[in-house]
Amino acid sequence: MSQSPHHKSFTARLRAHKIFGGIKPAVYKADALRSRVMPAPLPGNLVLPLLQHQGQPAMAVVEVGQAVLKYQVLAMGNGPLSVPVHAPTSGVITAIADSAVPGFGAQVQRCIHLQADGLDTAAELQPCLDYRALSHLQLLALIDAAGICGLGGAGFPTAEKLRVSIEQGVELLIINAAECEPYISADESLIRERADRVVSGAEILQSVCLAKRCVIAIEKDKADAIEALSTALQDSSIELLVLNSKFPTGGERQIIQAVTGFEVPRGLLPVDAGILVQNAGTAYAVHNAIVEGKPCISRITTLTGSPLQTPKNFEALIGTPVSFLFEMCGIDKSQHTGTIMGGSLMGIELDSDEVPLIKTTNCLLAKSTGEFPDPAPEQACIRCGYCADVCPARLLPQQLYAFSRSEDLDQLEEHGLADCIECGACAYVCPSHIPLVQYYRASKQAIAERDRQFQTSKQWQSRFQFHQYRLKKETTKALDKKLPGAEKTTANEPAQPFSRDQARDEIAAAVRRVAARHSNRTAPSSAKDKAKDKDRH
Amino acid sequence: MGRIVTSSPMQHGSLDTNRIMLLVVAACLPGVLIGTWFFGYGILINISLAVIAALVLEACLVKIRGREPRLYLADNSALVTAVLFGIAIPPGSQWSLLLMGIAFAIVIGKHAFGGLGQNAFNPAMCGYLFLLLTFPLEMTSWHIPNDAIVAGSSFSPIAWQGFLQALLLTFPFLTSDPSGIQATVDGLAMATPLIEFKMAGPNALRAAQENGLSLFARSSQTGWELVNFGYLLGGLFLLFKRIINWHIPVSILATIVVLSILFYAPGSTSIYGTTYLHLFGSATMIGAFFIATDPVSAATTNKGRLVYGIIIGASIYAIRVWGSYLDSIAIAVLFGNFCAPLLDHFCRPRLYGENRPLPTTENLPRAAAENNEPGS
Amino acid sequence: MYPLIDTIYVQVISGSLVLLLAAHLGLKIWQALLRQRLLQRSLLERINRLLPQTQCGQCGYEGCLPYAREICRGDAINKCPPGGPETIVRLAALMHRPVEPLNPAHGQVKPFAVAVIREAECIGCTKCIQACPVDAIIGGPKLMHTVIEQECTGCDLCVEPCPVDCIDMISRAWGNPVIWLLPSSGVGVRQQLDTAV
């Protein structure tokens, strides 16, 4: 509670501000928005990773072969950065094993495999009729138990974020409905059809984190959603703020800038500035968790891309295989060349479609050669600076690129590589088709690895120095006390040149001694050894 | 080693390097065409010869350096270098001169540094300066058909005879009597009006203006101004298309304007020309919009570009007025290139959130704020 | 009226402007250099930072720091097997010496491994404790010993002294898996590495 961020100035400042940089890519949301949000059919098998977000994996509390009910807890949170996993439907646990999960490259993780029995028998829910009757800490506990993590993509455990916010005190809660990625329309369709529930979730979040003001921020090209929101917000204290459409307005630091005009100081977190940002989908999940008592077992996901006959927004169960969802949208396999989880600008290229939908999957984009041709060959950087003009973090991507190529990690740090949010705006505009973000990711990885190595070797070095110091001290002590061991240890003094042969001889002698001792077992260890060991331990 | 993962973004904008370069060439067109209208075909011949030579050289060098020539030619950067070089060279220069210059530009100016993106200096200006230093006389003689010099003459340098003459000037071996061509064409070794002004005092341009000549009357003097307007137009087109940022041209021009206003002194003996003369009397516009903005060798941050423009603008003015060289764009730009890496290092933008305070307006203790709150 | 400025003023003003600018720039450069100076350390320390700190003694000296001292005095830079080619390339760059392949007399490059004591077989002889250069083994006489995994440098020194051969070197992933490669990988240090292997 050291910092006291409070600002009546927010009153004046809340309007659509400009963010640094940004791009306006062509938008392809219309296809998926044509139909309403539909519940996805029940798949036969579900795979539930124990870790679906940033943080630690949950702890499985069921056993293989156990029959479970819908909503039943399958895994419990294990520490603050871990959220529980619930059964999306009723069925039998067939395995708890490592299997492929969405992520960079081929990643495997411990998962619970659930075979659905098709009955969808639900455990009894405990809806809370009036959340106002509960204290904010009780609500926090409920959110924690419901297994919610940020559904916008980054996936930080929501309860933990709220807990820190309560501790530090926040003034402003921003519900992020910007959704600036050109293909994703999950939040837009959610708000369009269920604005009241999003608003209710936002109110709950506000009362949990005790923020004085709450703003729902949305980009101005989402006319239907804005209309639905303004109806739902009629008798609510929550404000609506319509932002300019620009990528990446939806980034956490960017939306704070867009709403308040403030920049979160470098090296600090938004909560240090008294601001909490939550995604609209998260607000909806919070509403479900509190008002209906439903834990987070499904989410709204955009399925789109030209190979799909009927792109749409599905309300799909967590753990549904991606390939199953694509089938349900009538995928044309001959056109399908790959899958992106997340949007086209910040998404992850999936290694295979046999991975489950997880809590952070806001979009599944089926690629085709027509829409996503192979990247053009990388040409030389002409230092045009277009990348610097669009960088929302105001970095100099062209300089970072040059330093990445020459593997100059110190200069990269000096130029603020750590501040890069990997939004991809720079690579989008780069006329030379340089995969800039890949350079930055590789360099960030190299910096982390270098730091880790440096830390370890520093640790080893200091332990070695202490070891030498200790030996020396023991020797002097032994000399002082005129213990029998003194002379022998002096012979080992580091001042003498180290000789491997000598060491080997000594070791051989030791082995012989021990072997001899080994054979008669009862031989007492010498007084010398005892004295030494006492010193040591 | 892990698997190589391709990174986001999977989508890409529409502007490519090769298109940028083509647009730059297109933006040169108005200036080039106006130049042709006034001074004949020499400039077109220069450009075509330079382009052919540059592309062949580029392909060979890329091949020697072990890369795929098709991919590297596709970026069109050699094209831009050649066009700018062709414009800078006096029309009617001999082919050998041209080849030497463009070879220096491509081989030493560009590939010796590691090709596109690595060259510290503007290659076209490297080639030009190389020629200026080695062939000072040839490089300051503008071979223009005799009659074009005469104010208000009806002679048309764009008639086919003019083309023939220009061609023979460039390739003197085509005719058995090169000196004859020289005699009919090479009436005068001239340079830009600014230079004449510097050499001989303010007579030609003023005289032309006072004679009330129409704009398109073929006179080398009015011609120069219109050529500059042509390049200004092309530069504005580039600005409008957002190919270049405004920082460099604006700061160069502003510097020249400020300096020329400060130092202007009327009187026939003075070497300080008017602002107008400095802006439109010489190659200022092509320098500010096309040559100094070459992104590879210029400063790359916006702040840095402003300083870079000031350095170039001031050097242009200083060399013109106090220096011994006749024209100064090339020297000034190379001078700016020297400073660019330093500017990139020191003129970095403030990062997001850098040196920003926490959004606390008054540093009231929290309790006090709470006390205020219920009322509001 | 004109001229707005006479030549003498011109010289004074432009001269002082240039001087001011130069002074400002010079100051900035000087500060940058100073910052670098502060970062710079003695040659010994810089060499030592490049060594892997495994403290295995394979270089023929007691540990990494003694070897660093010898390099300062002109010893060969290719004596450290745990560091492998990467260390040699870095040392070569620092010392302005040519890159040489690892001297096989000192051992081979091996994947990183940590010592693990088969605890059932340990007789509690304390031999390995004495051998460990970083005190990463704990245990009392006649009591079972064990290796603190995080502290083990993988130097191998405890394997030989063990009279009952109950210490195994188990290879461990060294660092995190590499996910992202530089699209330009193959340039720079990497090329030199190939020549050093």
Ligand code: SF4
């Ligand atoms: S946009 Fe691409 S070519 Fe231009 S400066 Fe940036 S990295 Fe270089």
Ligand code: SF4
């Ligand atoms: S990916 Fe990083 S460097 Fe590129 S625009 Fe985004 S924040 Fe800037």
Ligand code: SF4
């Ligand atoms: S051989 Fe062993 S002791 Fe010698 S420098 Fe390398 S790691 Fe250190």
